[in-house]
Amino acid sequence: MLFSSRLTSLALTIAVVIGAPLAQAAGAAPAAAPAATAPANAANVKAPLPLDELRTFAEVMDRIKAAYVEPVDDKTLLENAIKGMLSNLDPHSAYLGPEDFQELQESTSGEFGGLGIEVGVEDGFVKVVSPIDDTPASKAGIEAGDLIVKINGTPTQGQTMQEAVDKMRGKIGEKITLTLVRDGGTPFDVTLARATIQVKSVKAQMLEPGYGYIRITQFQVKTGEEVGKALAKLRKDNGKKMSGLILDLRNNPGGVLQAAVEVADHFLTKGLIVYTKGRIANSELRFSADPADASEGVPLVVLINGGSASASEIVAGALQDQKRGILMGTDTFGKGSVQTVLPLANDRALKITTALYYTPNGRSIQAQGINPDIEVKRAKLTAEADGDNYKEADLLGHLGNGNGGADKPTTKAKAGKARPQDDDYQMNQGLSLLKGLSVTRGN
Template structure:
């Protein structure tokens, strides 16, 4: 089931000399040459400004920092997910996708020039300190976030193991407060599982790293052994507050529940630039019922899995609308050991849906009972709320979606609704899903 793919992210953060090879055939004079000439003029303009800053700025600037800032400005003007990574950041990203890295254990994004928490990683220092999805971080060790790039903020949050950092947090309209967190080695166990009672398998996927599919397979094998294949009434796959990760792992996880059919397609700028990924025979659950939990913090790779299982009527989706990140980023290594994270394609569910700036709508909408002090603060704006997001082919969903998940299972309305459906104590027209309504394979 393993596919070899380039490093592609479906995720919810240089010095370079640009050369243009203008080797156009003679027949392509006129419009094409005019476009190239205009591009050269713009590059000359950049060179003029760069040289003026170098020679006339009140203090001696750092040339490499000037160029890096120019690159970051260019990329940030494209969409919220394209960015430049210097050598250190690139190395950190490679370590993180392997499932182990140093820091606080927090997923963040830059939104309206403020640092916003997408979700804390389970059992991380940030999670244990009470940091919540939707929190806004306004300062790090007393230094204001305003003026920092996303990467600068992330670099400042990382540091030596056992060293402390103080985050100033704004939660809704409450007065900002400080949270002191001690950095640690974050070992991300991306898949956790347990049996609920003696008849239901629960699988929590926190993000999509290189270890995710292997972790899922081990969890399914373990649950089947612990409960007994003939006794399992079904599985709950919890993707809530999962910010995404590697595309190939989203494909493998989807494939684990499907016998056949398309999982996802990616489409770039060119009409011919289409890739389709299909399932191979072998449902690792042997056709047992599946309910997938999503919420406003479920993004990108999580939405690929939810969308594939939804379109094939293999699972019922329960919870609140997902984040709506329907784009794919390619990691392109550059000279100097840095890398470019560039949005290169949109992805589409098996039925041809783009969920960009829309999200996955659950068949069964279940809201959590949000504590009074968190009401209104549990909402994520989603992709549609990010400045400069790629446009959706349909109307974007501007409203927020809840990303609150209770700490205790007894208080978890969404999980308990899934359990009741699997045990038959609660009924719904959407569960089990009707295979005859699935897209043609």
């Protein structure tokens, strides 16, 4: 585990740098934690003010106040100007008003209000990047890749992402109807109620004797600590060192950068985990693994898909570059930028992109993503019943076993308890791979 003494000056100054993709919509995981102070300009040199542009700005403001069909106050115009200034930088930079800033702080603690969806914009439509587990959105069957074409009957095409997000937010308990299009099919409505989203970022269980499973839904402040506890519990439940482990990062939109570093460090004993590079000097960070190995070197399969973003890609990239685990699934989202939250006066803040992050081998994931080592697309598993087959031991007068072993006639299989891997093709393939590795290694 990485401790606070190992944080560099930027992490201490800016608090927590982050990595969840896109904007938070109706309870989606945000991209940052509160910061302490803003960094100084690298050059500490102020450029001369662009007087012509400032005159134009003042003239536009005066014209709007004088000629717009309805009265508009100065405060509204200036706030809208600030929002426009941030929104045109990149999809992840934004101006946060008091409510947005408060919600952002709450969400990193794992509890916030909304539907539980991470969204982006594609071809003018609001697109679901990933639903968060155990939230109204996931329980209603909303899936990554769904297009939200209407919100309460109002078309979303042409709206900004923030406008759509604001429409999906509201009082806890109130119902909202989303019109979705899936895989180019016919639009359909989903009605769900806003709720307090309590996200448990880490879930763990034994799939079979010797084989464990850890799912991380998003990277919160305590996720690294929770993964450490999950590894210890799985080892205890198994009674000995595990033969294999599946780490599930599918549909994980990201979160706190430091949490991603801590999670990767649980599986690595040396070498670089991630580094960042930005325009200002103190935006350059390097995080390395310590020798402790909470995972005990267990064979590892990491599940990823198009909903795995940012902090998820940091973990996947580090484990892939260091050849610590086998990545299985489909290409990840491709968000390789780091955002920093800079508090302003009056409970407001700026969330701005300050750096790009790179994997240990120097790969930038921005707009490219992580490719799996073994591509396995989503599929449905269908169990087929065995026919009325007979074995040698069922035949009348059959010979006994040459070594004196007991006969093994046909037996009717008992219906077993449903297991997660029975309905999840990608998980099933990961488990099969781990079993194959165990056989070839003689475990």
